[in-house]
Amino acid sequence: MFGAGLLKGLAETARNFVGSYHDPARLPTVEYPERRLASPENARVFPFLVYDGADPERGLRCVACKICEKECPPQCIYIVLERDERGKPQKHPRVFDLDVSVCMSCQICVEVCPFDAIRMDTAFEWSTPDRFGGLLLHKTDLAKPNRYYHQIHPTEAAETDARLAAEQAKAEAKAQAQAKPKAPPSQPAATPASATP
Numbered sequence: 001m002f003g004a005g006l007l008k009g010l011a012e013t014a015r016n017f018v019g020s021y022h023d024p025a026r027l028p029t030v031e032y033p034e035r036r037l038a039s040p041e042n043a044r045v046f047p048f049l050v051y052d053g054a055d056p057e058r059g060l061r062c063v064a065c066k067i068c069e070k071e072c073p074p075q076c077i078y079i080v081l082e083r084d085e086r087g088k089p090q091k092h093p094r095v096f097d098l099d100v101s102v103c104m105s106c107q108i109c110v111e112v113c114p115f116d117a118i119r120m121d122t123a124f125e126w127s128t129p130d131r132f133g134g135l136l137l138h139k140t141d142l143a144k145p146n147r148y149y150h151q152i153h154p155t156e157a158a159e160t161d162a163r164l165a166a167e168q169a170k171a172e173a174k175a176q177a178q179a180k181p182k183a184p185p186s187q188p189a190a191t192p193a194s195a196t197p
């Protein structure tokens, strides 16, 4: 029938309009900030650094390889490698800064990180009266525990943990195999005296 599609569309709109007064599933908005909707699992805002254990400094997974710094399109990551007193590199960031006023939430830093050290946060309330320094995050602001990662992205965090555990088990098995003492080379059988000319 001519116009059937139009009528169907109008009926759906009317159903949503009436439903929005009483059906919570059809309420498109909530009274923010008094009420807040939980962020969906695949939401992404700005990156944070994951740490394991209880120490946000020593537990950081980041080894300061600087791949994310190089690959970040707007260049909003700044890393300085930790060195000991003799200048030896320590596979740890002394400085890890991220300017979220420049970050475009592309997630490239997450995708290129070989150590699962950086992930996307779902926190979105970033307004600040300090327009010059308030959005420049330092290592202490960025470091968040693995349990936080599990809270905001449970599926992804469980997959990451399972993969890291499998990789660690594989590396340990390989190290054990290499540490096993090798069997000495077998000695050639002694020539019987009677066989000597």
Ligand code: SF4
Binding pocket: 047, 071, 072, 073, 074, 075, 076, 077, 098, 102, 103, 104, 105, 106, 107, 108, 109, 110
């Ligand atoms: S999300 Fe994109 S823009 Fe933001 S820090 Fe990572 S790579 Fe850079």
Ligand code: SF4
Binding pocket: 061, 062, 063, 064, 065, 066, 067, 068, 069, 079, 112, 113, 114, 115, 116, 117, 118
């Ligand atoms: S977050 Fe990942 S890619 Fe970036 S410096 Fe640390 S280990 Fe390297």
